[in-house]
Amino acid sequence: MNSGSLSRTIENRLAKDRVTFVTTAEESGGAYEYVKVELAPGGGVGLHYHLAFTEHFEALHGELHLEVDGSILTLHPGESASAAPGVPHRFFNPGSESIMFHVKIAPARSxxxxxxxxxxxxxxxxxxxxxxxxxxxxxxxxxxxxxxxxxxxxxxxxxxxxxxxxxxxxxxxxxxxxxxxxxxx
Structure with missing residues (x-):
């Protein structure tokens, strides 16, 4: 994939988010992908899990809400949490303002x-x-x-x-x- 010619930022009006590719799989040699997510009020994804990679979340602005393995977490700027392979998780924004956070996916896969x-x-x-x-x-x-x-x-x-x-x-x-x-x- 030629990430260089593609937009670094994509949007999903249904999930109410904007994702910016900070480091792509191509740029890291497949070791990881690093994205910045801007999540509008009411946005988020449903409960899911992966078997081949870990997702590491770090709050940047506002309160990031995660559900990880049945526990609800609220991360403040500078705080982080991970969802290891096989662990059900989701992120969401129940607040009234947009939030921002980083996600590192390792290894990058597809x-x-x-x-x-x-x-x-x-x-x-x-x-x-x-x-x-x-x-x-x-x-x-x-x-x-x-x-x-x-x-x-x-x-x-x-x-x-x-x-x-x-x-x-x-x-x-x-x-x-x-x-x-x-x-x-």
Missing amino acids: FERMLRIAYGLVKDGKVHEKSGIPRNIFELAVMFKLGETYMKGIPLWLQKGMFGTLYRIATHLGVEERLLQTYCR
Whole structure:
């Protein structure tokens, strides 16, 4: 991916956030990605987990609210917390002002590509408005594969089996390549 020619900042009106890529996977040699997130009041993401990387959160401005492994945390500027592989987590802003925080994803994997595709699909109106989930099941499968993101409450074997099969079909149909061409180059 040629991060140099892409915008460093992307926005998602449904999650109510703006993400700036401070250090990309390409720039770190794949060791990590480092992003700055600006999260509007009421914004955030649902409970999820990853198996292949850790997310480290650091509050910069305002109060960052996290749920990590069932515990609700409130981080103030300078404070940090991590979600290790397999640990369910989410971030959210219940306050009345925007907040800012850094997230380090290590190792980097394909997280930037997943974010660029997800945010691009939102921008292009190709998702369900309430959930932000792509209308096209094959696009969703590509996002699951690249983001290595799983939902709490649904057996992992079922998620891997279902989305793994759909991802193979999506690859065969050229969906992944189309998404990468559209949003990552």
